[in-house]
Amino acid sequence: MNYLKEVWASRELLFNLTSREVRGQYKRTIFGQLWSLANPLALMLIYTFVFGLIFRSNPPPGNPSGLDVFALWLLCGLLPWTFFANVVSSGAASLVTNSNLIQKVSFSRIVLPLSTVGSAAYNWLFEMAVLLVALTIAGGFVLPWIPLMLVAMALLAIFGAGVGLIFSIANVYFRDTQYLLGIVLQLWIYLTPIIYPIQLVNTQSERLGGLLNSRITLADIYSLNPMVHFVDLFRQLLYDNRWPDSAEWLICLAWAVGMFIIGTVVFRKNERKLAETL
């Protein structure tokens, strides 16, 4: 509890560090904030071409929204994913890149990884706003779902912060972490129904039945991945325009809170040793 108070006391610093990241990031570029869209748009073009046109992984049309645009369907899952990947990878690097600051000034260290969450969230909000406009133009009725989308975004940010905190510490001890993380994140995106619909996994799972004579199915193992549930949340809210299962909300909430608690505890245990270990 005291620790939370300490973190709360440094909220201004958190805000200032976040705005340092945000304002410093696209300085001296002509397109500025638009660059934040460039990466997801490039991915969208690639995946739409490969999976939408060549492989024809036709996701079912939005129900009840009636939307049937692969690119938009893709972005509803891809934007949350790129946010998450950004938070984890920049969070992991945050302590090492600011080692100078840690060795010279005493302040609440946790604001460093948290500020990367803040700056990534800023970009993400901008991207999601553009997506909402695009969905509306395509005929979706997203307006009433915006508050719930914000709740889902907050949950994913908390979850990402927890993961980022753990990796930021790991990276201090093992600098391999940041490289390993790049590979893990690449694998992870394919283990999450972002560029293919989850229905394909369910079909395969039913065909295989219980694995190794047990009652555990492929879908059960698959759904251990928390990102499956987060992506599902965003797809249902934005693409389908319907209320996701309460169970789905609870799973996401549990992952977010659990991961954040673990992250904070791990961070706190190692916080004092940072200055000399770096």
Next chain:
Amino acid sequence: MSEIAVRVDHVSKTFRMYHERNQSIKSAIMRRRTSVHEDFPALRDVTFDVPAGSTFGLIGSNGSGKSTLLKCLANIYYPNEGTITHFGRIAAMLEVGSGFHPELSGRENVYLNGSILGMSRREISRKFDEIVDFSGVEQFIDQPVKNYSSGMYVRLGFAVAINVDPEILVVDEVLAVGDQEFQEKCFQKFRDFRAEGKTVILVSHSMGSVESMCDHAAWLSHGELRAVGRADDTIKQYLDSLNSGA
């Protein structure tokens, strides 16, 4: 002066000296250990009190543990044994301009740096003019700091740090910044500090500045406290030991 600003109580700090350090997972697994090391005691059972309102100098040769002690005082390192108790708000100046972002303007950096050092936004706004005035970079305050000369950069950093307004100020050898005129300003600021009854703890190799500024001093040698007390006595003992050794 019976009041105490900082109490250093049986403080020991050891560092690990690595003969082999495996900061990669592969070598950690292959060799089943992350490192081969031995402990190097940087501070051994150091105990002293810093009286409130004094200017306290830490002296000693290179590698005597001064900076380690300073970092312990500044809450950057944590001692393995013993405790350090502060009676009042403490601020440390181990480096000036920490956390400046080169692409941001001087103004934005003042706010950023100030909040890293623990000032609230309102506090910084209140002191903003004073900070800019002290640094002498008025006409460039809205320029990105990467265009500053190194002198301007350091002066702005110093101006922010000195305006944190702590009860206890911990200073590493940052006095050697800026030109003669700016140094004079800094010394004046330290004198003002003392006049307000605040405590300054500083590390310096320049016996001249320690002698002229400090009223108390502690002499460290190889991590051990050799002498503590009035500044002139401590300096004399230190210099004597150097001369006898030579």
